[in-house]
Amino acid sequence: MNLISKRKLSEAVGWSESGGRRWINYFSDYIPQTKNGNSILYNEGSIRVLKIIKQLSESGLTQKEILKLIVEKGLPKDIYEVNEITKNVNSNPNDIPLSRDIMIPFLLVIRDKKPYTSSYINEELTKYFMLTEEQRSRSYENSKDSIFITRIRQVRYGLKKSNYIEEISQSTYQITQEGLSLINDNRNEIQEEIEDMEEVKDPFEVMTEKFDDIRKELAKSIIQKIKKAHWKKLEYIIVELLVAMGYGDGKITGKTNDGGIDGIIKEDKLGLDNIYLQAKRWDNPIGRELVQSFSGALDDMGAKKGVFITTSYFTKNAIEYAERLQSKKIVLIDGETLAKLMIDYDIGVNIKEKFFVKKIDFSYFDEE
Structure with a gap:
């Protein structure tokens, strides 16, 4: 079939242009689309997907609930799968009212x-x-x-x-x-x-959802920038981040034979209690072996606290190993968490725009 516009796609499934546009934008990652110059166009597959989403919405599910369903179980393949899902939603006596x-x-x-x-x-x-x-x-x-x-x-x-x-x-x-x-x-x-x-x-809900989307995209961009920067940059980032979080003065070890220790944070002025840092700018997951090696490096330093940060993620075995440690505490921070913390503590980011959402002050209009 010929490619169609967003307005035509909305009409094809029986939605108004404004209503359809909102749903199409929300589920853009799952609706097939083709870029033609500056325009986004849709095809027969787009209509099929949007019809499935529309039927799910007509069962009473909210956009968030539909998205959660798709993320966890995938998009229903056909109308029969949709009917089975909605039947379970609507027939469950213990379900929360729609x-x-x-x-x-x-x-x-x-x-x-x-x-x-x-x-x-x-x-x-x-x-x-x-x-x-x-x-x-x-x-x-x-x-x-x-x-x-x-x-x-x-x-x-x-x-x-x-x-x-x-x-x-x-x-x-x-x-x-x-x-x-x-x-x-x-x-x-x-x-x-x-x-x-x-x-x-609710426009405020729309703004909240868009804010979350912007934050996720920013986090992805931050990790991409770290991966493209010199490998030493990550060491400086984690020290700066922990200092910004209020953990005390910090420094980069600056040694090649540091035993796996990339930075040190002094929790007190005299350095009586230190936190030792390790950073891995990796794409591959961090397994138990590397966390265990870091734990050994802490033992060599007589340390009880460590933070292991990576731009990728930790395997289940690595997480379970860190959680089972008794004599020391190792905190694991993956790439997603690192990016979120950098956003929260203004590391590597700046304010683009501020928006203030105001509400009516009822007391102002009350008679004295």
Whole structure:
């Protein structure tokens, strides 16, 4: 088939241009695409993939949940696999309520037109869905955010954006006349409105996701730069990093026969307690043998603390070996962690732009 634009791709799967564009951008790593000059074009395979993603979204899964599913299990091959996945999602009685299931109960909790705080609404919705403490507190992988509370937050933004609720003071909400009308509509009208609201996305959440993307790309660039720099540069980086983290004065050993010790950090002014460093600018994984050799170098120095940093990663055996050590402590820092720490402590990076997200000050408008 002929190559098509992002707008045509959205239309091909039944999404509006704006709605489709958001999903296409979010899953760009998984949707086949062709670069034609400055334009990105799509093909039949792109349509197939986006249709699968759309069906997953229609089951009630959020973008984050769909992405997690694809990362862990791969993209479903066909509509039958999608049906099996969504059947399991929707038929599991212990599952956490989906965003679309929360919208109307949210309005029912505050239908008496009284103002209610977000914490009160959260608790009432927990009771409404009869969630266990484990379900209520269950979080996304590698995140502290509760799945249930995150979904309530998404629903709250959609209801507010659609003028079904209003925020009358800080984190305090009240149903509007439009909200009362919605819960009295017939089932089909309510369903249509829920589907429209699912297209609404909190801009702050979008910014957070984009910030995470920028941070990941920056981390990749940092590691690439380190690998291209002179091998001694990594030694200077790790000393500068640990000093910036507050571990005391540091220095590069500057020796070729250093026994595997590349740098030393003095934890106190007199150097009574030192941390010894080793750096490996490698592409290959670091195995147990190298960590064990570093441990031996620490023994030769009479040291009890060491930090082993690499631009690659450590094998499972290497990590388990370091964790089992009793007489000393060796901290392993892989390339991904190194890059994140450099970003956090402003090593090798600078500020490109600052953005301030502001919210209304309700107290300013209160009468004295």
